[in-house]
Amino acid sequence: MSLEELCGLKAFLKTTNWSNSMRQISEHDFQEITSNFNNPYRLMAPVPGTPDLTNASLKIDHGTTALGFVYQGGIVLCADSRSSSGINVTTQTMDKIVPVSSQIVGTLAGGSADCTYWYRVLARESRLHELRYKRPMSVDAAAKMICHVSEMHRGTGLNMGMLLAGYSPKGPSLVYVDSDGVNISGKRFSVGSGASNALGILDPMYRFDLTDEEAFDLALQSLCQATLCDASTGGMVVLHHVGPAAHRIVRKVDCMELHKKYSLDARNFS
Amino acid sequence: METLLGIKGPDFVMLAADTTHARSIIVMKEDQNKIHKASDNLLISTTGESGDTEQFTEFISKNIALYKMRNGYDLSPRAAAHFTRKNLADYLRSRTPYQGLHVCRWVCFRIHQRYDETDGAELAFIDYLANAKSLNHAGHGYGAMFCSSIYDRYWHPNITQDEAYDIFKKCIVEIQKRLVVNLKNFNVSVVDKNGVRNLEPISAQSLTDYNASS
Numbered sequence: 001m002s003l004e005e006l007c008g009l010k011a012f013l014k015t016t017n018w019s020n021s022m023r024q025i026s027e028h029d030f031q032e033i034t035s036n037f038n039n040p041y042r043l044m045a046p047v048p049g050t051p052d053l054t055n056a057s058l059k060i061d062h063g064t065t066a067l068g069f070v071y072q073g074g075i076v077l078c079a080d081s082r083s084s085s086g087i088n089v090t091t092q093t094m095d096k097i098v099p100v101s102s103q104i105v106g107t108l109a110g111g112s113a114d115c116t117y118w119y120r121v122l123a124r125e126s127r128l129h130e131l132r133y134k135r136p137m138s139v140d141a142a143a144k145m146i147c148h149v150s151e152m153h154r155g156t157g158l159n160m161g162m163l164l165a166g167y168s169p170k171g172p173s174l175v176y177v178d179s180d181g182v183n184i185s186g187k188r189f190s191v192g193s194g195a196s197n198a199l200g201i202l203d204p205m206y207r208f209d210l211t212d213e214e215a216f217d218l219a220l221q222s223l224c225q226a227t228l229c230d231a232s233t234g235g236m237v238v239l240h241h242v243g244p245a246a247h248r249i250v251r252k253v254d255c256m257e258l259h260k261k262y263s264l265d266a267r268n269f270s
Numbered sequence: 271m272e273t274l275l276g277i278k279g280p281d282f283v284m285l286a287a288d289t290t291h292a293r294s295i296i297v298m299k300e301d302q303n304k305i306h307k308a309s310d311n312l313l314i315s316t317t318g319e320s321g322d323t324e325q326f327t328e329f330i331s332k333n334i335a336l337y338k339m340r341n342g343y344d345l346s347p348r349a350a351a352h353f354t355r356k357n358l359a360d361y362l363r364s365r366t367p368y369q370g371l372h373v374c375r376w377v378c379f380r381i382h383q384r385y386d387e388t389d390g391a392e393l394a395f396i397d398y399l400a401n402a403k404s405l406n407h408a409g410h411g412y413g414a415m416f417c418s419s420i421y422d423r424y425w426h427p428n429i430t431q432d433e434a435y436d437i438f439k440k441c442i443v444e445i446q447k448r449l450v451v452n453l454k455n456f457n458v459s460v461v462d463k464n465g466v467r468n469l470e471p472i473s474a475q476s477l478t479d480y481n482a483s484s
Contacts (some may be wrong), residue, residue: 147321147324147325150321176298178293178321180319180320180321181321181322181324181325182293182298182300182320182321182324183321183324184291184298184299184320186298186301187298189298189339190296195296196295196296264317267408269364
């Protein structure tokens with residue numbers, strides 16, 4: 001099959017002829033392959049053994065900067081919207097901050113396909129949780145779910161990093177989870193290829209008692225710096241605010257506008 | 271890069287663990303507690319691949335809790351260490367594409383310790399190759415390389431909790447002086463016949479006027 005060749009799958013897919021094996025596919029096999037329709041946690045089993053994805057010429061979409069921090073007025077999440085595949089920019093309008101439920105917002109970083117799939121599973125599960133138990137899923141529970149997924153798919157090339165933000169009766173919580181099974185809660189995180197650039201601005205200027213406007217400004221400034229220094233970060237910068245009652249998009253700005261604003265600021269400052 | 275330290279005394283075991291959580295070159299969190307309370311008188315501190323350590327520690331502590339529920343009494347200290355070791359050994363030799371292989375490969379240098387009413391204190395040193403050894407003092411990670419000499423010099427069989435805490439201070443002073451990685455804070459916990467207690471964390475700040483030679 002041409003797609004198989006294009007992806008370089010032949011090198012590690014030991015099946016002799018895919019089209020032949022397709023013909024022999026039984027009802028049972030078919031159900032196995034599409035098992036994720038019935039149970040989202042089940043994906044078709046990967047190639048026996050651990051597939052070595054380093055030899056596959058798969059270009060997985062990645063390159064992002066997303067940041068989030070907790071301050072007195074809630075949680076701020078900020079991310080760019082560029083999605084790139086190798087050296088190519090695939091889209092400039094990808095939504096990387098997505099609502100998981102009415103209480104939880106997440107940011108996506110890493111392989112777009114992985115992130116999108118597992119985000120949808122998470123959204124579905126949290127909705128079902130709400131219907132079953134008549135209370136929203138907590139951020140920790142959502143994080144644990146992603147953590148288990150990561151653990152289930154260790155070594156299969158799963159690649160994602162998420163920030164989950166939300167409010168519980170105990171207060172705001174911000175959790176970082178990724179495909180290594182890491183699950184840490186904290187006050188201030190940045191994920192993606194431009195993370196170190198964003199942290200350079202965010203860390204020294206962060207205070208817990210920022211006002212709303214100061215917090216938004218700080219998030220935009222940090223992300224603006226990341227779009228300058230990191231090639232795979234850019235496009236529209238989206239700023240989300242998660243408050244005790246609801247979450248909302250505060251601003252959606254083209255990073256060019258931010259460059260104009262903040263580089264001028266920088267010049268005045270010096 | 272992470273460091274765990276442990277000292278066994280006649281009737282207690284004290285553990286120290288740094289609180290830095292790093293991913294590649296970025297420090298993600300500066301107050302991560304790596305000393306987990308597995309039961310009323312059992313502490314587990316773990317270091318290694320962060321996802322694995324968390325998953326594995328949770329697996330072990332939940333199983334220890336399950337054992338108590340089923341039998342009405344706690345797993346003995348040696349049994350808990352053996353259970354942990356057996357799991358690591360099984361993972362090490364498994365070929366299952368999921369948890370098995372991966373959990374074992376990277377996980378868990380770990381110190382595993384508890385205080386038991388009948389057997390007294392026990393400090394088990396367990397690593398990812400499924401070595402398990404009962405020791406008087408132990409350490410994991412790069413930081414521990416500087417500590418063995420300090421343990422040898424200052425540890426004695428009748429050591430008190432204050433002395434053990436002081437040994438940790440000496441170790442941490444040395445780690446912060448000589449180790450290329452910045453490990454600012456260390457959490458300290460102790461388990462004795464009264465159960466588990468968290469002691470004052472040892473940080474660069476708290477050590478400013480500490481004289482290690484005294």
